[in-house]
Amino acid sequence: MDKLILGRYIPGDSFVHQLDPRTKLMASFYYIAIIFLANNWQSYALMFIATMGMILLSRVRIGFFLRGVRPMIWLILFTVALQIFFTKGGAIYWSWGWLAITQYGLTNGAFIFMRFVLIIFVSTLLTLTTQPLSLADAVESLLKPLRRVKVPVTELALVLQIALRFVPTLMDQTTKIMNAQRARGVDFGTGNLFQQMKAVVPLLIPLFVDSFTIAEDLATAMDARGYQGGDNRTKFRILQYHTHDVYAAVGMAVLTAVLVFLRQ
DSSP states (O other): OTTOOTTOOOOOOSTTTTSOHHHHHHHHHHHHHHHTTOOSHHHHHHHHHHHHHHHHHHTOOHHHHHHHHGGGHHHHHHHHHHHHHHOOOSOEEEEETTEEEEHHHHHHHHHHHHHHHHHHHHHHHHHHSSOHHHHHHHHHHHTGGGGGGTOOHHHHHHHHHHHHHHHHHHHHHHHHHHHHHHHTTOOSSSSOHHHHHHHHHHHHHHHHHHHHHHHHHHHHHHHHTTOOOSTTOOOSSOOOOOHHHHHHHHHHHHHHHHHHHHHO
């Protein structure tokens, strides 16, 4: 459970923690969008400095962010390898048949790597500094205009809240099942790919059964308490914008302006 990043919240009173969850959610999506504007070393250095600054403001250890990159490292390296071997242009450092390592290939590979890492860092920062229920409330608040076109915003927010809430529970249950299977002689880390996939079957079946049991118990509890979704429900957590959110918006605007300048 200590290695779990998805759905994990680290309590704190830093500048980033005090931001409204709607501000953090919109800023994260906006930041991911403007990353694609970076097209040279100066602009990527700016984005890296800005990301490190946000991490310092959050007062969260850098190890959590590196841990978030670890599950995606093979996908990142595969994408970088494609860029290196199939991007032509500039000086040729190595070639063999239709494969070649060129100056442009190495540059694009480095840019893709930094882009992946920065996106993962920002996404990890959002989840580590925002409570899952607050994040779901932010999604519901931002999607309110869609109610006019009959989109079930409240139900979608409820599904998101339940999903985020039970991620740690399911991970904990998975660990218990794996320990029970190991006690019966199941080895999840040896053998070829087919054997490893076969070893996962005794893990998935009880996990699915437990998931349906939890879902049924939750539905029964909600029904017994008379739960009804919709606009008539009151909110325990009231979302309000503060001065910190204005500072964050100004910071994103300044970052965008400098990024556009460096692109030129």
